[in-house]
Amino acid sequence: MSKIIVRGGQRLSGTVRVNGAKNSVLPILAASLLANEGESVIHDVPLLDDVITIHQVLASLGTEVTFDNDSVRLNAEQLHSYEAPYDLVRKMRASFLVMGPLLARMGCARISLPGGCAIGTRPIDQHLKGFEAMGADITLGQGFIEASRKDSRLKGAKIYLDVASVGATQNIMMAATLAEGTTTIENAAKEPEIVDLANYLNSMGAVVRGAGTGMIRIEGVESLQGAVHTVIPDRVEAGTYMVAAAITGGDVFIENAIADHLAPVISKLEEMGVGIEESENGIRVTAPGQLRAVDVKTLPHPGFPTDMQSQMMALLMVSEGTSVVTETVFENRFMHVEEFKKLRGQIKVEGRTAIVSGGTGLVGANVCATDLRAGAALICAALRAEGVSEITGTHHIDRGYVNITQKLAALGADITREEPVPVETTEAAQAVAAVTAALELEEQADDAKIAETAFARDKDMKILKVQPTWA
């Protein structure tokens, strides 16, 4: 089993460079499917497991994809499939973002129900509501959703989102670029990644206005061409290094971070007593030995990001006083609390609220990353804990952080990564693998059945809420 080993107590100092944003590059790579002419070149692409997965999805649809360091060339002129395979979609929720582009470009899309981090039920009803309003028929098969256009083009529509969903806003925005007429998305998500996607779409020839506000208007065009685009820096990666600097009483320059995208994180850190200096090419974080407790409530942008909640909780565990952390975006995003307790964090969860009694000393332990940001938060806590911590579940962390161990080691952390020794393929091992594969197939069929029943029930109730049980 792969693990990250941290010996806590080292103060971080120096400069760390932030990569392109995972949550921007995934929709942008999906949007490249919309170009029936020309090549797209995307710069500052982080080489993450999620990027490899979306690359495999795009390649399976017929896109030619070439990686050149941190740039990717994509040519989607000759798509030959409209089906995103289960094996890829289950790994990553964002693969569902190919549905909007496929529906607009090919008239049809068949996508397995998406997987992703286990942080809540994560329905996709708002995506589907948008596609239906634009004239798509939606049906559910054995564990997949199929959408097909009734006419030769989707139709512009007025769509009000019941929740300001990032993914639904992106999926609908992409579908609407090739629709006939104007689409408006009301109560749209306002995240910086929405603006980045709109900028890419506009450089492809789309007409998207209002991205970054609650009302986005898209005038449909007949076709789009490939374009050159540089992805925005990852605000969650930047925020994670800010917390890592603060928790070790360090002095770190986060190069490439955009302060405007991190306003709520910066405000909270300043309230706690962390020194922040914003400059054109990054943010310097300087931290005193002792920080103050603050309350944190996650909200859609420009509120405090849910993707920074667990890292912030790590910092609150060592700050003086009691903090109340309220998670309002996802209903099950406190899985890290049990792991924090193993490091002697003092936290009590009551529904969507966690009460953190800060100021206690953390002690190293063996812990497991339950999801991507939980993994990053455990690393932050381990940097401060006395003694050695071993963090497993590293595949979650690899979804969102490029070279996190190397980057932290370069700042002075005592951190290494151990990979498992490859096991010899014996006959017995092959037999075990065959049985495991058979069981997995059985499990997939069960999941599909449960999802199908839920879908049918909700469709009857006109809710269209699909809740994959394994997400």
Ligand SMILES: CC(=O)N[C@H]1[C@@H](OP(=O)(O)OP(=O)(O)OC[C@H]2O[C@@H](n3ccc(=O)[nH]c3=O)[C@H](O)[C@@H]2O)O[C@H](CO)[C@@H](O)[C@@H]1O
């Ligand atoms: C790849 C990517 O960009 N992932 C981010 C994206 O996820 P994602 O796009 O999945 O998150 P959403 O904004 O859609 O989800 C926000 C809330 O809306 C609910 N919802 C969503 C869609 C829907 O059709 N119906 C519905 O009820 C969800 O269950 C959740 O409670 O935004 C989240 C919220 O900032 C981040 O934590 C994720 O890192």
Ligand SMILES: C=C(OP(=O)(O)O)C(=O)O
């Ligand atoms: C929850 C996250 O990712 P995803 O939506 O891809 O699961 C995340 O980036 O923290």
